[in-house]
Amino acid sequence: MDALRDRFPVLARVAYLNAGTCGPVPAAAAEAAAAELRREAEGGRAGLAHFERRTELAGALRAAYAARLGCAAEDVALTSSTTDGVAIALSGLELEPGDEILTSDSEHPGVLGPLQALRDLRGVRVRMAPLAELAEATGPRTRAVVCSHVSWVDGSLAPAALGQLDVPVILDGAQGIGAVALDVGALGCDVYAGSGQKWLCGPEGLGMLYVAPAFRERLAATRRGFVSLEDPGAGLDARPAPGARRFDPPANHGAALLAHGLAAHDVLDGAGWDAVHERAAALAARLADELAARGHDVLPRARTTLVAWRDPDAVATAHRLAERGVAVRYLPPGELVRASVGAWNDESDLERLLSAL
Ligand SMILES: Cc1ncc(COP(=O)(O)O)c(C=O)c1O
Numbered sequence: 001m002d003a004l005r006d007r008f009p010v011l012a013r014v015a016y017l018n019a020g021t022c023g024p025v026p027a028a029a030a031e032a033a034a035a036e037l038r039r040e041a042e043g044g045r046a047g048l049a050h051f052e053r054r055t056e057l058a059g060a061l062r063a064a065y066a067a068r069l070g071c072a073a074e075d076v077a078l079t080s081s082t083t084d085g086v087a088i089a090l091s092g093l094e095l096e097p098g099d100e101i102l103t104s105d106s107e108h109p110g111v112l113g114p115l116q117a118l119r120d121l122r123g124v125r126v127r128m129a130p131l132a133e134l135a136e137a138t139g140p141r142t143r144a145v146v147c148s149h150v151s152w153v154d155g156s157l158a159p160a161a162l163g164q165l166d167v168p169v170i171l172d173g174a175q176g177i178g179a180v181a182l183d184v185g186a187l188g189c190d191v192y193a194g195s196g197q198k199w200l201c202g203p204e205g206l207g208m209l210y211v212a213p214a215f216r217e218r219l220a221a222t223r224r225g226f227v228s229l230e231d232p233g234a235g236l237d238a239r240p241a242p243g244a245r246r247f248d249p250p251a252n253h254g255a256a257l258l259a260h261g262l263a264a265h266d267v268l269d270g271a272g273w274d275a276v277h278e279r280a281a282a283l284a285a286r287l288a289d290e291l292a293a294r295g296h297d298v299l300p301r302a303r304t305t306l307v308a309w310r311d312p313d314a315v316a317t318a319h320r321l322a323e324r325g326v327a328v329r330y331l332p333p334g335e336l337v338r339a340s341v342g343a344w345n346d347e348s349d350l351e352r353l354l355s356a357l
Helices: 027-043 048-069 082-092 109-122 131-136 160-164 232-237 255-271 273-293 314-323 347-356
Strands: 076-079 100-104 125-129 142-148 169-172 191-195 207-211 306-310 329-331 336-340
Touching (some): 027 255, 048 255, 076 082, 082 109, 082 142, 082 169, 109 125, 109 142, 131 142, 131 160, 160 169, 255 273, 273 306, 273 347, 314 329
Parallel strands (some): 142 169
């Protein structure tokens, strides 16, 4: 894994433990994005070749993210973020006043924002229960469950029993895809929304959305446009694209953004995903143990890549660590510090964090 580490320039300087916010960028990804921008600057963006290049990159990226999700490429939409994917799914349910969505009491604004919009604009009721108890908490008005696959707070996992529910399950996979081994079929979810910029080290403004084939027709494509229509030339009679591409947001992803996402994915792919997941989980577990051994109050967690501990001065601690070249984050309102551990990290990063504390 030393070879993987060498692909990320920032790691020469920073103990980078914040992929839960944005992953480190491999040099190859910066070069791939720059090459696309150079091509556009020198060759223009008007011709068929430019359009074909974007289509080619989007197709390759859709296939790459599908492999990470464990599904077919046609079941994946390319979005702009996890939040975007959650919003696409929730608005596509076409809920009515009095319908209820069940969620957990520890969700990120990426879920809470779209839920708040449903509540305020559609009169949908939002009910919360602890993540671990969600599968038993559905009620007669529950129309869907939406929650994290991996909690952004403590790295705990959504209960496996969610996969057995007979209401749609929408998972926020921002801390899942790229971080832990993933198989959406085995999870039994209907929708899985993820981010490109976190554990896949891609650009900000890129995400992916899995929609189970059996669920596709039950989800309305509420925002349609050139990229999500099968035959946009047919005007008002144009049909939605046959696969999950019908949920692609109505904005063309730029070639530089797509090339960054693809090159970053390929750097990790080259290291082998089993090895990537195993090393990150092992290093994270080791950090949790070392923190606890030094008296820190580490939150109970699962075998994931996030480690959070209590600190009444979490904001000051995160800033102090940043000054010492250690990138972690505090979680609002400021009583938890969280480290994100990736396969690109090594023991020296953990040591720098522990000694700077
Ligand atoms: C659990 C969770 N959901 C959603 C998000 C938001 O991700 P995005 O910026 O891709 O919408 C984050 C991180 O910022 C997160 O940790």
